[in-house]
Amino acid sequence: READLVLRLATGPPDQLVGRRIGPVGFAIYGSEAYLRTCEHPIDPSAVEWVRWDETWRMIPPERWIDANVAPEQVRARINTSLAHGELLAAGIGVGLTSCYVGDADRRLQRATPTMDFGLVLWLLTHEDLKGTARVRALLRFLGDALSAERDRFLGGDPASGSPPN
Numbered sequence: 001r002e003a004d005l006v007l008r009l010a011t012g013p014p015d016q017l018v019g020r021r022i023g024p025v026g027f028a029i030y031g032s033e034a035y036l037r038t039c040e041h042p043i044d045p046s047a048v049e050w051v052r053w054d055e056t057w058r059m060i061p062p063e064r065w066i067d068a069n070v071a072p073e074q075v076r077a078r079i080n081t082s083l084a085h086g087e088l089l090a091a092g093i094g095v096g097l098t099s100c101y102v103g104d105a106d107r108r109l110q111r112a113t114p115t116m117d118f119g120l121v122l123w124l125l126t127h128e129d130l131k132g133t134a135r136v137r138a139l140l141r142f143l144g145d146a147l148s149a150e151r152d153r154f155l156g157g158d159p160a161s162g163s164p165p166n
Helices: 033-037 061-069 082-090 100-105 134-148 151-155
Strands: 005-010 017-032 050-053 075-079 096-099 109-111 116-127
Touching: 005 017, 005 134, 017 033, 017 082, 017 100, 017 134, 017 151, 050 061, 050 082, 050 096, 061 096, 061 116, 075 082, 082 096, 082 109, 096 100, 100 109, 100 151, 116 134
Parallel strands: 050 075
Antiparallel strands: 005 116, 017 096, 017 109, 017 116
């Protein structure tokens, strides 16, 4: 094992990990202001260029959605890090599907669609054998409370008003 705690975005925790469900995570299509000015609105996924994750991420729900809605020739770049994803979107290479919490926090990006629900939940987890350790319990409680206070932002609430989506 490499870490005592992990934040995991999944439909449920794996059997060997225990912890706290923080809440659902919303996604949306994001792009740079300059790129989005060149697009018709509402965004038609089949009419824009895309930055997406590489093949190793193919089975996650947002990537499966892209597979179903975007032709391969529309993909301008495939990336394998969040940093590369954000930088290419900010550079105006195309649009990308990202969590609202990440996309809304990047001032270089604008949300182009309403929040999309892929059934993914943010979990704060530890190994079963560490759950009784005082330092792990204290950190789980502290991080769990801090992250839970951000639930609306994880869900994809309106970044301007802080209100959750309808």
